Amino acid sequence: MKREKISELTTNRLSVYLRCLNDLAAAGIKTVSSQGLAEQFNLNSAQIRKDLGYFGEFGVRGVGYFIDDLRANLTKILGLDKPHRVGIVGAGRLGTALANYNGLSKSNFAVVALFDNDHEKVGHHVGPDRIPVYDVKKIAKVVRDEGIDVCVIAVPARVAQRVLNQVMAADVKAVLNFAPAALTARLGVKVKTVDLTTSLQSLSYFLARPQAGRLTNARRGVVRVDEIATSDRRDA
Amino acid sequence: MKREKISELTTNRLSVYLRCLNDLAAAGIKTVSSQGLAEQFNLNSAQIRKDLGYFGEFGVRGVGYFIDDLRANLTKILGLDKPHRVGIVGAGRLGTALANYNGLSKSNFAVVALFDNDHEKVGHHVGPDRIPVYDVKKIAKVVRDEGIDVCVIAVPARVAQRVLNQVMAADVKAVLNFAPAALTARLGVKVKTVDLTTSLQSLSYFLARPQAGRLTNARRGVVRVDEIATSDRRDA
DNA sequence: CTCTGTGAAGTCATTCACAGCG
DNA sequence: CGCTGTGAATGACTTCACAGAG
Incomplete structure (x- = not known):
C-alpha cells in the first residue's frame, strides 16, 4: 500500500x-x-x-x-458505502430526465431536490418519486436541510458559472456539470464536466477522417471503446 | 502542417x-x-x-x-461544415431529453429519428419538433432513408451491445453511448461512452478524500475544471 | 517587440517483465 | 505452476524555451 x-x-x-x-x-x-x-x-x-x-x-x-x-x-x-444525496440545478428536460434516472439509485445516490428559477416550476414535484422543485435562491438552506453533498448543473451555459458559485457558497464539494462551459471552481471543490456537444463534435472529426482512430486502441480486430469512463484526462 | x-x-x-x-x-x-x-x-x-x-x-x-x-x-x-443527422436509440427519459436538447442543433446536428422496441411508443412523435419514433427493427432502413450518420445509444446496459451491433449493421460509423457498459465495436466504428454512474462514483471518491485532487491542475488558486471535454483519455 | 510554431525537456500513464508468494 | 505486486521500460501528453516571422 x-x-x-x-x-x-x-x-x-x-x-x-x-x-x-x-x-x-x-x-x-x-x-x-x-x-x-x-x-x-x-x-x-x-x-x-x-x-x-x-x-x-x-x-x-x-x-x-x-x-x-x-x-x-x-x-x-470509492466512498459508496455511505449514501449520497444529490441536488439538481435546472429543472428543464435534462434535469428532470436525470432526476428520474434509475442508474443513480443503484449506487447509493439519491436525488432529493431540484432547483429552478422559473416560478412556474417551483413548488411542483417531479416524476414517480415526487422530487420537489425549489427556488434556486434557496439552495443553501435546502442543501443544509436535506444533507445534499453532490450537485448536478443542468442549466444553460450562460448561467452555469453563476450557479456553480451559488452551489459552492452552499458548501457543496462535488459537482457534475452538464453545461457546455469552462467553469472555474475554488480549491477543494471538484467539478466534473460532461460536455455532449464536445463529444459529438469529436465524433464528427473522426467521421470526417475515417482513417483517424484506426491506430489507437486497436487490438485483435476490435476497437476499445472510449473512456473506460468519462473520459477523460486532465479533466479534461 | x-x-x-x-x-x-x-x-x-x-x-x-x-x-x-x-x-x-x-x-x-x-x-x-x-x-x-x-x-x-x-x-x-x-x-x-x-x-x-x-x-x-x-x-x-x-x-x-x-x-x-x-x-x-x-x-x-471538425467536419462541422456539413450537417449531421442523428438517430437516438431508446425513447425513454434520457433519449427524449436528448432529442429535444437545443445544444445539438446549434452545431449542425439534427435529431431526425428515435428508435424503441416498445410498441406503445412506436409511431408517436416526440417534442416540439415532432421527431418520429420508429421500431428499433427498422434501424437499417431508416438510417438509409434519413441519411443518419451518428447514433446515440440511450438504452439499458443489458441490451446496449446488441443495439450497437444493430447500429453497426446499419453502417453507422459514429456512436455516442450513454449505457453504463463496456462495448466492443468493430474497426472503423467510433464509439464514445458517456458514463454518468462512473462520473458520479469518481466524484464520490474525491468527496471521501478531500485532499485528493488538490494538486492536479491547481493554478493561481483555482482548479481547472475537469475534462475540458469528456475527459478523458483512452477514450477515456 | 510580440506572438507564433516547434524541437527538446519534463511529466504522467501504460505496459513489460519478472521475482516471489501461495 | 499460476497469478499477484511492482520496479523498470516504454509511450503519450504537456510544458518549456527559443528561433524567427511580422
Whole structure:
C-alpha cells in the first residue's frame, strides 16, 4: 500500500471494475484474475493490478481476487458505502430526465431536490418519486436541510458559472456539470464536466477522417471503446 | 502542417476552442492570442498552439489569430461544415431529453429519428419538433432513408451491445453511448461512452478524500475544471 | 517587440517483465 | 505452476524555451 496521488483515470476505472464485479457476483462467480477482468474491457491486466495496488493488496497469488471481498473494498474506496444525496440545478428536460434516472439509485445516490428559477416550476414535484422543485435562491438552506453533498448543473451555459458559485457558497464539494462551459471552481471543490456537444463534435472529426482512430486502441480486430469512463484526462 | 495521428484529447479541445471563438466573435472581438484563449480554460498557451499546429499555420506572429478565420478552419477540421443527422436509440427519459436538447442543433446536428422496441411508443412523435419514433427493427432502413450518420445509444446496459451491433449493421460509423457498459465495436466504428454512474462514483471518491485532487491542475488558486471535454483519455 | 510554431525537456500513464508468494 | 505486486521500460501528453516571422 502506497501513499501516492491517484489520478482520475484510475478512479474512473475503479468504478468500471466495481460494476463488472457486481455483474460477476450476480452470476454467482466467486473469483476472478486480473487477466479475466482485463478481457472484459480490452485492458491490460497490469493496469488493473496497478490500479488496485494503490490501495492495498487485495489479491491472492495463484488464484486472483475474491469477488465479494474486492467488491467490498472498492465500494469503500470509492466512498459508496455511505449514501449520497444529490441536488439538481435546472429543472428543464435534462434535469428532470436525470432526476428520474434509475442508474443513480443503484449506487447509493439519491436525488432529493431540484432547483429552478422559473416560478412556474417551483413548488411542483417531479416524476414517480415526487422530487420537489425549489427556488434556486434557496439552495443553501435546502442543501443544509436535506444533507445534499453532490450537485448536478443542468442549466444553460450562460448561467452555469453563476450557479456553480451559488452551489459552492452552499458548501457543496462535488459537482457534475452538464453545461457546455469552462467553469472555474475554488480549491477543494471538484467539478466534473460532461460536455455532449464536445463529444459529438469529436465524433464528427473522426467521421470526417475515417482513417483517424484506426491506430489507437486497436487490438485483435476490435476497437476499445472510449473512456473506460468519462473520459477523460486532465479533466479534461 | 504535419501528418501525425491526432489524439482524442486534442479533438476535444478543438471543440472547446471553437465554442470559445464563437463567443468571442459574438462579442465583436476580431483577434485573440493563444495566451488569451488559454486563460479562458486555465490551459497552457503552448498546448493551444500545438493543437492548432497539427492542422496548419493559422496564426500571425506578433498578432495572434483572426477569430473569423480560425473559426472557419476549426469548423472545417471538425467536419462541422456539413450537417449531421442523428438517430437516438431508446425513447425513454434520457433519449427524449436528448432529442429535444437545443445544444445539438446549434452545431449542425439534427435529431431526425428515435428508435424503441416498445410498441406503445412506436409511431408517436416526440417534442416540439415532432421527431418520429420508429421500431428499433427498422434501424437499417431508416438510417438509409434519413441519411443518419451518428447514433446515440440511450438504452439499458443489458441490451446496449446488441443495439450497437444493430447500429453497426446499419453502417453507422459514429456512436455516442450513454449505457453504463463496456462495448466492443468493430474497426472503423467510433464509439464514445458517456458514463454518468462512473462520473458520479469518481466524484464520490474525491468527496471521501478531500485532499485528493488538490494538486492536479491547481493554478493561481483555482482548479481547472475537469475534462475540458469528456475527459478523458483512452477514450477515456 | 510580440506572438507564433516547434524541437527538446519534463511529466504522467501504460505496459513489460519478472521475482516471489501461495 | 499460476497469478499477484511492482520496479523498470516504454509511450503519450504537456510544458518549456527559443528561433524567427511580422
